[in-house]
Amino acid sequence: MANTQIANSLLQTPPLSLYIHIPWCVQKCPYCDFNSHSLKEKIPEQDYVNALIADLDADIQKFKLQQRPLHSIFIGGGTPSLFSAEAIQSILSQVLARFVHDKDIEITLEANPGTVEAEKFNGFAKAGVTRLSIGVQSFSSDKLIKLGRIHDSEQAKKAAKYAVSSGIKSFNLDLMHGLPKQSVEHALDDLKTAISLKPDHISWYQLTIEPNTAFHSKPPTLPQDEILWDIQDQGMKLLSDAGYQQYEISAYAKSDNKRCQHNLNYWQFGDYLGIGCGAHGKITDINSHSIYRTVKVKHPKGYLDQTRDFVDHLNTVTADELPFEFMMNQLRLQQAFSLDDFEKTTGLTRDVIIEKLKIAEQKELLQANHQAKTWQVSPLGHRYLNDLLELFL
Known part of the structure; x- marks a missing residue:
């Protein structure tokens, strides 16, 4: 671990x-x-x-x-x-x-x-x-x-x-x-x-x-x-x-x-505040080494109730969840991503995903530029994106 x-x-x-x-x-x-x-x-x-x-x-x-x-x-x-x-x-x-x-x-x-x-x-x-x-x-x-x-x-x-x-x-x-x-x-x-x-x-x-x-x-x-x-x-x-x-x-x-x-x-796994009924947010706190997700009160009546907190759910994203969360967003894009991108936005080492990336490459779902240390979804990977994402669960 x-x-x-x-x-x-x-x-x-x-x-x-x-x-x-x-x-x-x-x-x-x-x-x-x-x-x-x-x-x-x-x-x-x-x-x-x-x-x-x-x-x-x-x-x-x-x-x-x-x-x-x-x-x-x-x-x-x-x-x-x-x-x-x-x-x-x-x-x-x-x-x-x-x-x-x-x-x-x-x-x-x-x-x-x-x-x-x-x-x-x-x-x-x-x-x-x-x-x-x-x-x-x-x-x-x-x-x-x-x-x-x-x-x-x-x-x-x-x-x-x-x-x-x-x-x-x-x-x-x-x-x-x-x-x-x-x-x-x-x-x-x-x-x-x-x-x-x-x-x-x-x-x-x-x-x-x-x-x-x-x-x-x-x-x-x-x-x-x-x-x-x-x-x-x-x-x-x-x-x-x-x-x-x-x-x-x-x-x-x-x-x-x-x-x-x-x-x-969003897709590059950046942060965003979500305000308003049912809005979702993601916030990175490098001081506590944590990534948080928020969900606000869904119904307008409850959201406008001044006696209630606006936040309905506040969760810390676990380290085990981060590879899938990163890939779920990043793999929507045509452009390549680097292993440095993964490390900077998740705080995890590249060792966590490297073997899964290799499997995806073998299945021709990802294309790799090993010299640049970048990875990109292939046309086949876009067509079978759910199969590709399952590798990172």
Whole structure:
């Protein structure tokens, strides 16, 4: 067990990001397993803003983060675009006042086409948002109805145009494939429409049926595996031909500087605070040789209860769990990782994983550059990622 102890001499403090969760939606989508709550009355906007900042202050104090610079901010949900631009500005101004940060720090806000208009995007830009992620999912009316979305194809296209005219530096379109009864042709049509809107970034991922969702209770008819493979192969070629570079399993960017820096920090096993209902966090403390994970109170009523602690769960990641946790994130990326990366972010020696890496290389799931001491997921490894990850359990 000596090799599985976290070594203070190896462990380094990674970049720190902030995730802010806004839990309300107009209605719950049948595929969604995120912590979201359908609107039944007016959003307690100001109360929630106050709670978010109190939550943040508690985390800063608990984990002694006063001197750590902030790498990025991501406001997700739920549907954050339900909040007013004034509320978003209030949140961001108070957050940024508490951290050292670059003047051009990436600040992403998720928006749904059915809850936005041009003036609102302009307001978000003035509030400090630098990147929008627009949840289109499909441009097909019948598919949008099946997915429980509240927008139509024209609203989705208008939202992309609003993003361009708002002054926001960058925007992403979120698109799904493998939808109920979707053909290869229809999936590629969705992708072609997204590309025609000229986003800087496209998140293109396959619909999966998750537990505790309406689709899990009443599963729709999804395309067969052969169709899914064809969609994936032809779609990736379409994106590549249009100038989008794949840098993660489901993420494609026009250039390196249009990659989502916030998500990259997740996948490179960086740290992040999670504030808001049900938000998750990961914090490294090199003084105690510990890596912590936090989960906040899930329900808005409980989260807004001033007599309760915001933290619902606080766990220390054990040394035995760290190899899988590192790989679960890192192996989503196209780029190679080094054994130094593993040691710096986990505090474990490379001996812990080297034999497993060799097995993965023998199975052609990983490719190694032994001179540079780097490892990279192979095309086969991306296709059978779950099998690859199981090697590190």
